[in-house]
Amino acid sequence: MDEYEVIIGLEIHVELLTKTKMFCSCLTKFGGSPNTYICPVCVGFPGVLPVINKKAIELAIKTGIAFNSNISKFCRFARKNYFYPDLPKNYQISQYQEPIATGGYLEIDGKKINFKRIHLEEDAGKLLHPEGAGYSYVDFNRSGIPLLEIVTEPDIKSPEEGEKFLEKLKQILEYLEISDCNMEEGSLRCDANISIRKKGEKELGVKTEVKNMNSFKSVRKALLYESKRQIEILKRGEKIVQETRLWNEKEEITESMRTKEEAHDYRYFPEPDLVPIEINNEWIEEIKNQIKELPDERKERFKKDYGLSDYDSSILISHKGIADYFEICVKLYKKPKIIANWIMGELLAQIKGKILKADDIPLKPPHLIEILKMIDEGKITGSIGKEIFKESYQTGISPIEIVNKKNLIQIQDENLLEKVVEEVLKENEKAVSDWKKGKEQAVAFLVGQVMRKTKGKANPNLAKEILIKYLKNLK
Numbered sequence: 001m002d003e004y005e006v007i008i009g010l011e012i013h014v015e016l017l018t019k020t021k022m023f024c025s026c027l028t029k030f031g032g033s034p035n036t037y038i039c040p041v042c043v044g045f046p047g048v049l050p051v052i053n054k055k056a057i058e059l060a061i062k063t064g065i066a067f068n069s070n071i072s073k074f075c076r077f078a079r080k081n082y083f084y085p086d087l088p089k090n091y092q093i094s095q096y097q098e099p100i101a102t103g104g105y106l107e108i109d110g111k112k113i114n115f116k117r118i119h120l121e122e123d124a125g126k127l128l129h130p131e132g133a134g135y136s137y138v139d140f141n142r143s144g145i146p147l148l149e150i151v152t153e154p155d156i157k158s159p160e161e162g163e164k165f166l167e168k169l170k171q172i173l174e175y176l177e178i179s180d181c182n183m184e185e186g187s188l189r190c191d192a193n194i195s196i197r198k199k200g201e202k203e204l205g206v207k208t209e210v211k212n213m214n215s216f217k218s219v220r221k222a223l224l225y226e227s228k229r230q231i232e233i234l235k236r237g238e239k240i241v242q243e244t245r246l247w248n249e250k251e252e253i254t255e256s257m258r259t260k261e262e263a264h265d266y267r268y269f270p271e272p273d274l275v276p277i278e279i280n281n282e283w284i285e286e287i288k289n290q291i292k293e294l295p296d297e298r299k300e301r302f303k304k305d306y307g308l309s310d311y312d313s314s315i316l317i318s319h320k321g322i323a324d325y326f327e328i329c330v331k332l333y334k335k336p337k338i339i340a341n342w343i344m345g346e347l348l349a350q351i352k353g354k355i356l357k358a359d360d361i362p363l364k365p366p367h368l369i370e371i372l373k374m375i376d377e378g379k380i381t382g383s384i385g386k387e388i389f390k391e392s393y394q395t396g397i398s399p400i401e402i403v404n405k406k407n408l409i410q411i412q413d414e415n416l417l418e419k420v421v422e423e424v425l426k427e428n429e430k431a432v433s434d435w436k437k438g439k440e441q442a443v444a445f446l447v448g449q450v451m452r453k454t455k456g457k458a459n460p461n462l463a464k465e466i467l468i469k470y471l472k473n474l475k
């Protein structure tokens with residue numbers, strides 16, 4: 001692989017978070033019964049007229065500003081002519097020579113990945129192929145949802161860099177609140193152009209386009225597979241065929257879908273049913289003012305304001321919902337490091353990678369704080385706290401209620417603990433003799449036995465203290 005260089009450009013499609021579709025007033029909801037959010041405009045009845053959704057234009061401008069793109073003063077929609085069963089008009093309204101923004105970049109690890117353009121279009125419907133049925137269904141709910149396309153220059157030099165770029169892009173789009181960026185639901189989709197050249201060469205090699213990657217992991221895997229495939233072809237002295245290939249998630253390979261000969265000629269022309277859009281500086285300024293703190297700024301602020309490490313801050317800001325949740329908690333209880341630890345450990349384990357807004361996290365901030373306060377006040381042990389966390393997260397019952405109902409208050413009573421210690425010492429003669437021989441670890445084991453007998457409720461420090469006192473008396 002060393003003598004070759006991988007060159008990758010990405011095309012990212014993002015469904016915008018508008019209430020209604022790009023050119024009609026149908027809702028953009030995901031998951032409704034098929035063909036319930038549709039009207040004559042988005043299913044392409046003859047004679048209907050589209051009307052531009054202003055909010056979608058604003059979100060596109062917002063994205064352009066955030067990535068330092070040039071916002072066009074004048075832009076226009078164009079008809080992209082092609083037939084597909086989920087595209088009832090036989091053309092898609094998109095942008096061609098006059099996109100809403102050009103240029104711009106996103107920096108990863110100090111390197112700029114440049115953008116070619118950002119443009120707006122409408123999404124197509126969705127085909128469903130029931131297995132073995134011999135026919136297909138078409139659902140137009142998605143048809144006409146505003147779609148933002150971001151096209152990068154071929155600046156990405158490895159599959160890992162491609163994955164990193166996409167992760168950071170998604171993070172920023174989430175912070176801009178322009179999309180929920182849910183790859184599983186298809187609100188963020190990514191295609192890649194990939195080619196190989198010998199190191200030191202200037203010309204780009206023949207590229208293939210890879211589609212159908214549905215997660216960050218599959219983007220990295222598909223790019224890795226495709227770059228290796230191309231290198232092997234070149235090593236055999238053969239030529240790469242310019243074609244579109246589909247990522248097969250199950251078999252983890254890319255497969256040929258169509259070659260260049262079959263590629264479409266879209267016959268673009270300016271959309272006659274829509275007026276061109278003029279974007280003046282005041283409008284751009286107004287949108288610029290709506291952009292709040294972006295992830296990198298927030299990370300720096302977390303380090304400065306809360307004294308958190310670079311690592312902790314990066315994890316907390318990686319999802320906007322988590323960062324918001326953290327800040328709500330810190331307002332309630334000024335122990336940022338402890339709160340950060342619980343969020344990174346217990347909360348992320350429960351969320352399991354699902355993107356949630358702070359409000360949608362089932363364990364409410366006051367409940368997390370209840371747990372932390374009970375631990376700090378010595379009412380419960382840390383390990384009981386973790387159990388309560390899980391239960392409260394899953395059931396919504398308040399931690400205090402759980403503690404009272406299950407009688408989980410920490411045992412601080414010395415007399416009670418002394419009795420347990422006596423029992424433990426009697427039952428674990430081997431550990432006791434180990435300790436006598438100088439094995440310090442035996443104490444930890446014995447404390448563990450005390451904790452087990454008290455179902456985790458003993459105050460561990462007190463238990464250890466009493467244990468050592470007893471052991472010394474035995475000598």
Ligand SMILES: [Zn+2]
Pocket residue numbers: 021024025026037038039040041042043144
């Ligand atoms: Zn509609």
